[in-house]
Amino acid sequence: MDVDVLVVGAGPAGSTVAEQLARRGHGVLVVEEHPRVGIPVQCAGLVSQRVLSLAGSNALVRTAVRGATVFGPSLGAVSFKAAEPRAFVIDRGALDVHLADRAARAGAEFRTSTRFDRLARTEGGRNVVQLTGPDRASLEVRARLVVGADGVSSAVARAFRLRRPVEILPAFEAEFPRAPGDAETVEVYLGRSISPGLFGWWIPDGQGGARVGVAVDADGTPARVYFERLLVHLERRFGQALVSPTAFLVSGIPVGLIPRAHGPGVLLVGDAAAQVKPLSGGGIYTGMRCAQLAASVAHEALARGDLSAGALAAYDRAWRAELGEEFRRALYLRRVFQRLNDADLDRLVAALQGSRLAATIVAFGDIDFPTHVARQLLRQSPSLVRLMPKALGAWVSPGTGQVPALEFERRK
Ligand SMILES: Cc1cc2nc3c(=O)[nH]c(=O)nc-3n(C[C@H](O)[C@H](O)[C@H](O)COP(=O)(O)OP(=O)(O)OC[C@H]3O[C@@H](n4cnc5c(N)ncnc54)[C@H](O)[C@@H]3O)c2cc1C
Structure with a gap:
């Protein structure tokens, strides 16, 4: 089978690239290893208005969020509430289905229960890729361009030898069908014993329940252990135990800046390219936006018949121009945050x-x-700068727009 573009993975990034390229007249095949797009859901589904705009739909919204409460390790808290919605909790499975439907309507072909296995060879400038289909039969596809939108453990990145020196933060989340708490407020839980390196979350689901989870530095302890500590914390905070959860998810969040998200005849988008906000682990907006940028560069390259690394390098330039500085700053702040102990985190909240x-x-x-x-x-x-004076002071001193080198004072 011959196609212009093979997109691996029907998540938000993959379906966005597929739709944009199919709409511009290219022959696009999307392969997804699961039998159904949008299942299983591996996400809390908290997004900004930008995601709704990129998706072109408000119908996915389960509830609007106007506020946040941040809890320190000793449960001291600070709350913020805006007059208008600042974020939205969406039906994440429905987002994936909506984006795949849109891509299919634009002309992309989808094959589910179909896995990308390996790059067999290149032939006449085309990638010859080996897939495994629903009946376990092998299938060879020849594609001018392969787009790896296959998430955190990207097999495409490995096959095309695109290095991903990123941290993978283990994450564990559960859905609670009923939960106390304000239906318009997300809660963030800080603490080295609950969620070292990132935070725990409590997100209302718009139906009287909540999505509760943690993402943590990979220290060898399963994320579930931290999650159970968070539940104890929540019991103290609400003065009651939560009801039994109805669903669990275990996954990972890639954090870091990869050296290159392109190579000859290949692009990586979304989690596969670690296009994830380092301070929150959110990757839907960034993945979809980078997917749009990838599609523009791919369209030009396909039209010119030049899919060399040199031609596709424009994609890395484009997404870094838009998000690179934010990612660099966020990675810097994350390094500072990782060094704060529980007393510091309580001071931060205070x-x-x-x-x-x-x-x-x-x-x-x-x-x-x-x-x-x-x-x-x-x-x-x-008092915030005093948490780590040298590192934070250097960043905010007048005239310094750039983050300092990623090297700063050691904690005593
Ligand atoms: C616990 C948790 C909570 C999160 N909460 C939020 C949140 O609230 N807001 C937010 O913005 N982000 C959140 N994220 C991050 C967000 O889920 C990801 O950034 C986003 O899903 C990335 O989209 P993607 O299209 O790049 O990859 P994915 O959504 O991971 O899609 C990749 C697809 O590729 C398929 N695939 C993988 N390998 C193959 C293969 N070899 N062959 C064929 N198909 C393959 C997978 O089945 C999958 O469908 C969360 C992540 C986790 C783990």
Whole structure:
């Protein structure tokens, strides 16, 4: 079978690339290893308005979120609430189905229960790829371009030898059909014993329940252990145990900047390219936006008949121009955050309690670009800078737009 473009993975990034290229007249085949698009769901589904705009649908929204409460390890808390919705909890499975339907309507062909196995060879400038279909039969596909949208453990990246020196944060989430808490507020739980390196979350599902989970630094302890500690914490916070969960998910979140998301005849998008916000682990917006940029570059390259690494390098330039600086800043702040102990995290929450800072967060908070508000907060609050004076002071001192080198003071 011959195609212009083989897209591996029917998540948000894969279906976005597929739709954009099919709409521009290219022959696109999307393969998805699971029998149905959108199942299983491996996500909490908290997104910004930008995702709804990229998806062109508000019908996926289960509930709107106006506020956030951040809890320190000792359960001291700071709350922010905006007058209008600042984020949305969506039906994530439905998002994947919606995007796949849109791509199929644009002309992309989908094959489910079909796995990308390996790159067999290149032949006349085409990638010859080996797939395994629903009946376990092998199938060879010849594609001018392969797009790896196959998520955190990308087999395409391995097959095309695209290095991914990223951290994979183990994550564990459960869905609770009923849960106490404010239906318009997400809760964030900080603490080295609950979620070292990132945070625990409680996200209302819009139906009276909640999605509760953790993502943590990979330290050899299963994320489930941290999740169970979070449940104990939640019991203290709500004064009652949560009802039994109805679904669990175990996955990983890739964090880092990979050296290259392209090679001759190949592009990586979404989690496969670690296009994930380093401070939150959210990757739907960034993956879909980068998928659009990938499709523009791929379209030009296909039209010119030049799928060399040199031609496809424009994709890396484009997504880094848009998101690279935010990612670099976020990775820097993440390094600072990883060094904070529980006493520091309690101090961080206490420092945020000032009304001036809360107003800044409400005014400027943006879940897709969190470092903008972080920098403003540090400029306003010396007590935040004192958490790690050299590192944070260097970043916010006047005239320094860039993050300092990723090297700073050691914790005593
Ligand atoms: C616990 C958890 C909670 C999260 N919560 C949020 C959130 O609230 N908001 C947010 O923005 N992000 C969140 N994320 C991140 C978000 O889920 C990902 O960034 C996003 O799904 C990435 O989209 P993608 O299309 O790149 O990859 P994926 O959605 O992972 O899709 C990849 C697809 O490729 C398929 N595939 C893999 N290998 C192969 C193969 N060899 N052959 C064929 N098909 C293959 C997979 O089955 C899958 O369908 C969360 C992640 C986790 C783990």
